[in-house]
Amino acid sequence: MCAAAVRKAEQPVTIRRARDADLDVIVAIEAQSFPTPWSRTLLASELDQPGSIYLVAVIGGAVAGFIGLWHVMDEGHICTLAVDPDNRGLGLGELLVLAALNAAIEVGSDAVHLEYRVGNDPAARLYEKLGFERVGLRKGYYSDTGEDAVLARVRGLSTGDGRSRLQAAWLRWENERGLQVAVE
Numbered sequence: 001m002c003a004a005a006v007r008k009a010e011q012p013v014t015i016r017r018a019r020d021a022d023l024d025v026i027v028a029i030e031a032q033s034f035p036t037p038w039s040r041t042l043l044a045s046e047l048d049q050p051g052s053i054y055l056v057a058v059i060g061g062a063v064a065g066f067i068g069l070w071h072v073m074d075e076g077h078i079c080t081l082a083v084d085p086d087n088r089g090l091g092l093g094e095l096l097v098l099a100a101l102n103a104a105i106e107v108g109s110d111a112v113h114l115e116y117r118v119g120n121d122p123a124a125r126l127y128e129k130l131g132f133e134r135v136g137l138r139k140g141y142y143s144d145t146g147e148d149a150v151l152a153r154v155r156g157l158s159t160g161d162g163r164s165r166l167q168a169a170w171l172r173w174e175n176e177r178g179l180q181v182a183v184e
């Protein structure tokens with residue numbers, strides 16, 4: 001990891017709901033993160049959907065990543081996650097997923113699903129680290145490249161054990177970095 005990245009990781013980190021004013025940065029991160037980025041119009045409507053929760057990670061005062069969670073009935077679905085390439089490897093992706101899982105519990109979800117491209121190793125390792133289990137494969141799901149999607153799920157979030165595991169993961173994240181994350 002480069003020295004600049006280490007320095008940035010030591011700056012304060014905030015997790016908060018995304019605002020319309022964050023859209024420019026979200027669009028820019030999206031463009032650098034996906035082969036077929038979502039359009040600005042789509043992302044803007046996502047931020048305003050009643051059933052969706054978008055969170056951003058702010059480091060050193062700037063938005064460096066975002067995550068989207070759809071909430072349907074008693075289940076959550078992580079529909080997108082991206083971290084600005086200059087700020088990857090600092091733990092922000094992990095923190096955003098933990099924050100989304102906490103948000104899912106708050107709105108009554110016990111399980112959260114997601115899918116990712118079969119060749120996306122960083123995503124696979126991140127989700128595995130956070131307790132997601134592979135539950136299926138959707139052949140040719142991504143129409144731009146024809147790649148398969150891995151379906152993954154974490155359950156039992158709202159149980160005592162689930163909440164404790166999440167809290168422990170959050171505290172471990174903070175302790176490893178000597179940082180306390182502000183949640184707004």
Ligand SMILES: CC(C)(COP(=O)(O)OP(=O)(O)OC[C@H]1O[C@@H](n2cnc3c(N)ncnc32)[C@H](O)[C@@H]1OP(=O)(O)O)[C@@H](O)C(=O)NCCC(=O)NCCS
Pocket residue numbers: 033034080081082083084087088089090091092093094095115116117120121122123125126127129
């Ligand atoms: C996937 C992504 C969000 C990870 O964000 P990040 O902030 O760099 O990840 P973190 O620093 O929080 O890493 C957390 C864990 O993820 C895994 N991970 C992250 N980057 C990795 C890499 N390049 N190679 C292997 N594992 C990686 C590791 O398990 C890591 O834990 P560790 O540091 O204890 O080994 C980021 O790479 C990204 O934005 N990629 C492009 C968009 C994308 O693929 N989104 C996911 C769509 S499903």
